[in-house]
Amino acid sequence: MKKVLKTLLYIIGFPALVALVAYNSLTIYEQGDTYSFWPYVGLILAGVIAIVYTIIFIVTGKNSKKNKGNYNKVKKSVATLVIMSFVLTAGIWLVVDLPFVLPDILETATQGTRKFEQLHEDYNAQAVLHGSLLDDFIKMNVRNGNLSTEERTEEEWLEIGYQSPEVQKLMKQNFVEMDTNGYKTFTSNGPWLNMANDNRLTIPVLVHLLLNEREVNEEVLYYLQADLVPKEIVTDADGDNTFKAPVANEEVETVIHWTILDMQGTPMNIDLSGVIGGLGLPLDTLLPTLSGPLSEILGTVNETLADPALAGAEIYIGLDIRDGGFQIMLSPAAEARGMHGYQNSAWLDSNNLLFAVISIFPARKWLYIWGAVVIFSAVAVAALRLKEYGGKKEKLEEIEEDEPLDTTGMSKYERKVTTAIAERNRMR
Amino acid sequence: MDKVRRKINVLRVLQVVFYALGFPLFVHMVMLTAKPIQESYLASDLGAYMAIIIAAVMWVVVILAQLLFRAICRKNRMARAVWVALIATVITIAPVAYSDFMLKGEYEALVDKYVEEEGLKETDFYTYEKAITKYTEITEELNDDIDEYIEVFNLAPGALEGKNYGGNGDGSKATLNEEDQAYYSPNGMFSDGYLFSLKQAIAVQKAYYSNKLAYEAEGKDIDMALAEALLELETNPSSDWNKYKNGASESSFKKEGFTYITSSDEYELAYGEDGYAKKFYVTDDRLDAIASVIGGNLGACDAVGDLLNILTGTGLVKLPDGLNLDTLLTEDLTVDQLIETINALGLGKTLAGLIGTGADSITKDDLMGLLEGYSNYQSPSTYPIFYFLEDDALQEYAYANYYGTIHGGKVGAVLVGENVGLMNLDNMSGTKNPYTASGLIKTFKIWDAQTELINEFYPMFAVRAIALKMSASIVFCLLAAYWFTAKIDDQYAKLAVVRK
Numbered sequence: 001m002k003k004v005l006k007t008l009l010y011i012i013g014f015p016a017l018v019a020l021v022a023y024n025s026l027t028i029y030e031q032g033d034t035y036s037f038w039p040y041v042g043l044i045l046a047g048v049i050a051i052v053y054t055i056i057f058i059v060t061g062k063n064s065k066k067n068k069g070n071y072n073k074v075k076k077s078v079a080t081l082v083i084m085s086f087v088l089t090a091g092i093w094l095v096v097d098l099p100f101v102l103p104d105i106l107e108t109a110t111q112g113t114r115k116f117e118q119l120h121e122d123y124n125a126q127a128v129l130h131g132s133l134l135d136d137f138i139k140m141n142v143r144n145g146n147l148s149t150e151e152r153t154e155e156e157w158l159e160i161g162y163q164s165p166e167v168q169k170l171m172k173q174n175f176v177e178m179d180t181n182g183y184k185t186f187t188s189n190g191p192w193l194n195m196a197n198d199n200r201l202t203i204p205v206l207v208h209l210l211l212n213e214r215e216v217n218e219e220v221l222y223y224l225q226a227d228l229v230p231k232e233i234v235t236d237a238d239g240d241n242t243f244k245a246p247v248a249n250e251e252v253e254t255v256i257h258w259t260i261l262d263m264q265g266t267p268m269n270i271d272l273s274g275v276i277g278g279l280g281l282p283l284d285t286l287l288p289t290l291s292g293p294l295s296e297i298l299g300t301v302n303e304t305l306a307d308p309a310l311a312g313a314e315i316y317i318g319l320d321i322r323d324g325g326f327q328i329m330l331s332p333a334a335e336a337r338g339m340h341g342y343q344n345s346a347w348l349d350s351n352n353l354l355f356a357v358i359s360i361f362p363a364r365k366w367l368y369i370w371g372a373v374v375i376f377s378a379v380a381v382a383a384l385r386l387k388e389y390g391g392k393k394e395k396l397e398e399i400e401e402d403e404p405l406d407t408t409g410m411s412k413y414e415r416k417v418t419t420a421i422a423e424r425n426r427m428r
Numbered sequence: 429m430d431k432v433r434r435k436i437n438v439l440r441v442l443q444v445v446f447y448a449l450g451f452p453l454f455v456h457m458v459m460l461t462a463k464p465i466q467e468s469y470l471a472s473d474l475g476a477y478m479a480i481i482i483a484a485v486m487w488v489v490v491i492l493a494q495l496l497f498r499a500i501c502r503k504n505r506m507a508r509a510v511w512v513a514l515i516a517t518v519i520t521i522a523p524v525a526y527s528d529f530m531l532k533g534e535y536e537a538l539v540d541k542y543v544e545e546e547g548l549k550e551t552d553f554y555t556y557e558k559a560i561t562k563y564t565e566i567t568e569e570l571n572d573d574i575d576e577y578i579e580v581f582n583l584a585p586g587a588l589e590g591k592n593y594g595g596n597g598d599g600s601k602a603t604l605n606e607e608d609q610a611y612y613s614p615n616g617m618f619s620d621g622y623l624f625s626l627k628q629a630i631a632v633q634k635a636y637y638s639n640k641l642a643y644e645a646e647g648k649d650i651d652m653a654l655a656e657a658l659l660e661l662e663t664n665p666s667s668d669w670n671k672y673k674n675g676a677s678e679s680s681f682k683k684e685g686f687t688y689i690t691s692s693d694e695y696e697l698a699y700g701e702d703g704y705a706k707k708f709y710v711t712d713d714r715l716d717a718i719a720s721v722i723g724g725n726l727g728a729c730d731a732v733g734d735l736l737n738i739l740t741g742t743g744l745v746k747l748p749d750g751l752n753l754d755t756l757l758t759e760d761l762t763v764d765q766l767i768e769t770i771n772a773l774g775l776g777k778t779l780a781g782l783i784g785t786g787a788d789s790i791t792k793d794d795l796m797g798l799l800e801g802y803s804n805y806q807s808p809s810t811y812p813i814f815y816f817l818e819d820d821a822l823q824e825y826a827y828a829n830y831y832g833t834i835h836g837g838k839v840g841a842v843l844v845g846e847n848v849g850l851m852n853l854d855n856m857s858g859t860k861n862p863y864t865a866s867g868l869i870k871t872f873k874i875w876d877a878q879t880e881l882i883n884e885f886y887p888m889f890a891v892r893a894i895a896l897k898m899s900a901s902i903v904f905c906l907l908a909a910y911w912f913t914a915k916i917d918d919q920y921a922k923l924a925v926v927r928k
Contacts, residue, residue, distance in 0.1 A: 189599075189708075190594065190595070190596065191592070191595065195839060200623075200839060200850065201853070202851060202852050205840075206853070207709075208805075212707060212708055296731035297731045300728075300732075304721055304725040307721045309721045418920075421917075421920050421921050
């Protein structure tokens with residue numbers, strides 16, 4: 001009966017904890033399903049801790065049994081079990097949570113783009129984000145021909161994901177080019193990009209980012225099968241199809257220049273619907289006539305912007321007149337080239353490591369929460385073992401004053417106190 | 429036997445509980461009470477924890493006394509307890525007595541100093557009797573005021589240390605000065621990516637507004653005086669500025685102790701014909717190169733003519749007589765021609781209004797003036813012109829003006845003027861400055877005074893407040909702990925150990 005009870009108590013400890021970690025990490029496994037073992041690092045960590053605990057559980061159990069009848073030795077053995085139940089749950093994390101351990105590692109791994117506080121509760125949302133980074137990367141590169149649809153359909157590319165060597169090579173090579181000929185050219189000549197990334201994209205900073213002369217490394221090449229250019233004017237007839245037909249590149253590996261918009265990765269839309277509406281212009285009749293020359297002029301403006309005298313790389317200015325609106329769109333070229341903005345691209349480049357880091361958070365959370373149950377189960381098992389194997393402990397008794405002092409088998413402390421008291425009593 | 433053991437256990441618990449209710453609780457309570465001081469923007473590293481340090485030292489003194497009397501009164505437990513209680517009484521009453529009888533005079537002296545020397549009024553301060561109870565409220569209100577200030581000027585959240593967003597544009601080193609809480613370039617100015625700390629934002633505004641107000645008090649305009657002084661430096665061939673630009677020998681400078689930062693040709697290397705600084709800002713040549721590309725590309729685009737034909741046909745656009753796009757839109761297009769065309773189209777007045785010149789047309793100087801604010805690049809390795817100003821007040825103002833407007837505009841934290849804070853494409857006009865010049869100067873003086881109070885007086889007030897409430901209970905609890913110790917010993921005296 002006691003054995004069954006002890007087994008049950010063991011099961012509600014670490015085995016249940018490992019199951020809880022696994023259950024709470026399902027979103028992470030789902031999102032990172034093509035990243036082999038990386039999303040399972042947290043579970044592996046919890047499993048290793050559970051194995052260590054199990055070994056301690058067994059060894060202390062055997063020790064207690066071996067020393068049956070020796071109360072002090074059995075007490076020592078069960079105390080080890082209880083202390084280790086704390087050390088292996090909350091104890092470890094109290095240390096790992098110190099600012100210079102996990103929080104610093106996380107900040108270094110994400111180059112300061114993700115903080116510990118942002119992740120320790122919101123890990124599922126982050127996993128979804130990292131999962132979608134890979135999916136979107138694949139979709140963008142299927143669209144521009146970097147991932148051939150003759151080889152696999154888009155669905156198949158999404159399914160094989162990071163396991164595909166082609167996807168890995170494309171991610172690595174193109175990120176290195178974006179990093180070398182994009183990010184580093186911005187950060188090597190001043191603080192401007194860092195300011196822009198911190199909501200300080202002032203006009204002087206924008207001017208610097210657009211006009212500063214930057215040096216690129218001609219030996220680092222970008223892989224691009226075809227150029228995709230956004231349509232200059234997007235109408236209702238275009239729906240979500242906002243790119244022109246791809247134009248195959250003669251040289252698929254080439255040096256690409258990047259703009260600040262590429263680094264940020266998101267288009268800037270200036271909504272002029274209200275202003276245009278206020279002018280009372282007959283847009284319905286004018287636009288069909290104007291759209292032809294306007295498209296051509298916008299195309300010329302876009303080419304002009306790409307001239308080294310101006311931005312030196314493509315920024316696409318276009319008009320979005322869908323749903324009766326009138327928006328000027330400033331689109332980066334990154335999406336058409338199959339890249340996210342710099343931060344997301346940097347994350348994608350280390351997505352396997354980041355999935356590993358994210359997977360640690362559910363383990364951390366449940367080792368903290370379920371740690372109390374583990375400690376409780378350890379204490380209960382300890383009590384059972386003490387009762388089962390401890391025998392009778394030495395007892396103190398009231399004695400007559402003149403009775404001779406017997407200190408046989410006393411602990412050091414008890415002997416010291418008893419002798420001192422007896423000595424004092426004699427002196428009275 | 430079990431009865432005795434149970435008694436011992438109960439007595440032990442009581443012994444620990446009563447000890448914990450004494451000094452440990454006292455230190456904890458001081459820690460809680462002093463939290464607003466710890467969190468104050470104005471507290472120094474030491475001041476933030478001074479209250480806790482004082483409380484901990486009080487506890488340590490009593491512990492030392494306990495050890496001492498344990499050694500002295502080995503056999504007389506009662507005498508030991510009485511002596512320790514006496515020491516504890518003195519120690520806990522000390523902060524109350526010190527605050528009430530000695531600190532009051534110092535507090536009033538400090539208030540007098542700010543009233544007499546800085547022009548503050550007595551009503552800007554609480555009386556000592558009120559301050560001694562309202563110090564946490566005052567500290568919290570100050571933090572709220574400073575939070576609002578940080579938000580208005582868009583400083584870094586928490587703003588204490590400022591921020592450096594990266595290396596200088598020219599690759600020179602940005603050096604942190606921890607005492608100033610600022611990053612400096614080799615020319616002694618803030619580094620390219622330095623976002624003001626609270627300390628430096630205040631210093632810039634003090635320098636800007638105090639000099640401006642001092643000139644105004646004499647009926648003078650400091651901006652005009654500065655413009656004249658700079659013009660003199662620019663136009664006088666033998667001015668230090670021109671000597672600097674020409675790389676004259678250091679001994680020929682009027683400015684005492686002048687030395688070049690790197691070499692006598694440092695200015696030429698930065699701003700000369702192929703100067704490295706030129707790749708960081710818009711020059712006449714770069715503007716003309718841009719105009720040339722625009723002219724060449726648009727000139728080759730037939731759709732421009734088609735579009736204008738449609739627009740002029742509908743009457744929406746009216747082209748001025750004599751405007752020939754074929755001759756204008758070529759690779760030879762210059763900024764001067766563009767400006768002429770803009771004025772000919774009648775758009776000059778509108779643009780001049782937007783720039784703020786109020787003229788009927790715009791000029792290239794207007795355009796360059798506008799661009800200077802946006803694309804100005806002060807090389808971190810050369811001195812600015814105002815480094816050579818001889819008048820100290822004007823020089824201090826010129827630096828503050830540069831930091832508050834140009835540098836602040838760049839890092840998204842304009843510090844002076846009617847519109848301040850972050851100005852970007854989404855919000856070109858920034859935040860309306862809610863502070864007046866004199867109001868801000870007075871606010872800074874109050875913050876200076878409160879900095880002294882928070883670091884030198886309020887920690888003692890926090891200790892006093894808790895000591896006042898707890899001194900009797902601390903002594904009682906300490907004595908109780910001694911009593912329980914004695915009782916435990918009495919119980920042990922009834923026990924011995926036998927093997928069963």
